[in-house]
Every structure is written in C-alpha cells, then in structure tokens.
Amino acid sequence: MALGREWFSRTVTLNGAWAERETVLVAGAGGSIGSQLALRVARERPRTLVLVDRSEEPLSRTRGAVAEELAFSRIVPIVADVAEARSMRRIFELHRPSIVFHLAGYKHVPLSESNPVDAVRDNVLTSKVLADAAVGVGASSFVLASSDKAVHPSNVLGLTKALCEQMMVSYDRRFESRPRFVAVRLGNVLGSSGSVARIFSRQIADGGPLTVTDAEMSRYLITIPEAVTLLLEASNCTGRGGVFVADMGEPVKIVDLARHLIGVASSNDTPPLEIEYIGAREGEKLHEELVASDERLTRTSHPRLFKVSRPKPDLLTLEERLRELERLVSLDDGASVRRLLQ
16 A cells, blocks of 8 residues: 555665674564564674563564574574563673664553553553663663654553653763663554554454544554664664654555555455444544654654654653652552553
8 A cells, every 4th residue: 555655765874884793682572573673683793683572482483583584693582571670680781782672562552541550661661671771781872662652642652652752862861972862753553563454454354344443543654664764774863862753754544544455355256345433442543643742853864764852851850750650550550650641
C-alpha cells in the first residue's frame, strides 16, 4: 500500500563506521524492531553485539538470524529483565557497551490502560535503569524508541512515553559529555507485533470480518526497515541529543488500510471480506500528532529527520516524580500511578 510519501532509504551513513570499534547493546532484541535492528547493526561488524530480552524464544531467534544470515559470531545473548537494576548494572559493567538501543517495554494502548503499574515499570522505570547503567559505564550513545502517542498524550501508554522523552532530555542536559541521550518518535510500525496490519492479516486468514474502531481514525504509518533506519540515523546525528521525529507524510485512514489488504487478499472466486466498526477503545485518539503545540522542529543531517525543540523539564521535579512513581509501582497502586502520570 502506498503510504502517501517516499519511503525512507535503508542506507545509513555511519560516521567513522562507529560500530566496527564498538560494543553495541540492544534491549528488547527479541521484538519485531529489535531483531531487525540487531541484524542491521551486525552488518557493521561491531566488536561485540549484546542482545538482551526477557523472552528466551524470541531472543534465540534473533541470535540465530544474526549468526546464520550474516555469519557473525561476536554475539552475547542474555535473557534478563531490563527492569532489574542490579542485573543491568552487572551486564553493563561486564560488557561496557558504548552504544545502547532501548526498544523494550509496552507498546499497545489497551494493555497499558489495563495495566498501568506494569506499563510504568516496563516503560518508565526500565528506561531509567538502562539510562543509569549507560551513564555508569560511560557509554557514548543511548537511543530510545518513543511514539507519536507521547504528543498531547491521552492514555497511559502515551503518558509513559512522554515521561520517557522528558527523561532523555533531562539526562542529556545533566550529562553534557556522554552519553548522548536520544528519543525517536515513531508512528504505527507496520508489521510489528500487535500492529494493526498484523491484526488485519490474522483476521483475513480467519475469514474476516476486519475490525476497525472508527471510519475516521487515522495513523502515521512506518515500516520496520524505516524505523530501524531512523533509530540508526538519530544515534548518528551530530550535536547533543534530545527528541527526534521523522517526516512520515500524511496520516493514513485505518479503514483505507483495511480495504487495501482486503483487495490484495480477495480473488474472483471469493466475495470481499466485511469491515466491522467496533468503536474506539479506552484512551484511543482518532488522530495522532507528531509535534506538540509548544514544540518546533529544526533540521538534522538527515533530510527526513528533525530535532524537536521543546520546553526543558524541571530536573528536580522530574526526579521527585520518578521516585514517587517507583514507590507507587512497588505498592502495586494502579490508581495512584495513573493520577501521578496525568
């Protein structure tokens, strides 16, 4: 399906072939984007590629793909929960990664709405654990995958992503030499686990109907290879870190995506599948945004990637709120977690 724009080139110009001399760590390496990022990084033949995920089977698949497809053997697969600070400190001190990509955590609105404590633990507190570990070993670059849901957030997932972005800006200001902290806003990543395209594909295989929340609902769409390119480009931009966002063209109506996939799957022998409207789920917006009203964009070395200039968070207040969130998570107090996020 045409996305209403040119596709991002998969070619990334890495200044100084950074990965050849570096140890690179990918957190969430078993996921859809994490696995493809691991493959892309391995092509640069890093000194060591550390792959971390708490799920054994997906991590094993990523390790196998990197080893077999690229004949790359300098891989260290680690099954670990990236929210466990002691475990992460040990892993970072042992392998001393200089480049860290953080793709672990919750990514779906309904699950986050139902599980605010776990969403905060797996998104916000995990980001702090990894960021602190990166500071501890003097890493040069820390890149976090964010979401357009962080802009004017209306749900728990968006609120956690917005807080993660504030954290990246805060850490980048606090540690002015290194690491360089970066958050990259991505749209709806086609083909990622739980993405709308995967849901539609499963519904097509089951004979339909395809469920659409609202006829007007639209999303910015991006492919997995494009997401990987953006994460690598953001890690490679010169200057300080912060929040970055891509020009992803015009948003696409979800019903148009459904119709396109139905057309691809249909044949002359079978009637087209039905579309069923089920209503927006709790916390969902009709339309996402890429830039908030109090933000502006500046160009980077990549023609489609922009840096977001935004009001600076108050560091003291942010630290206090993070400590309070950590306390509320330890108490499993979902109602208070939700209130504090808002």
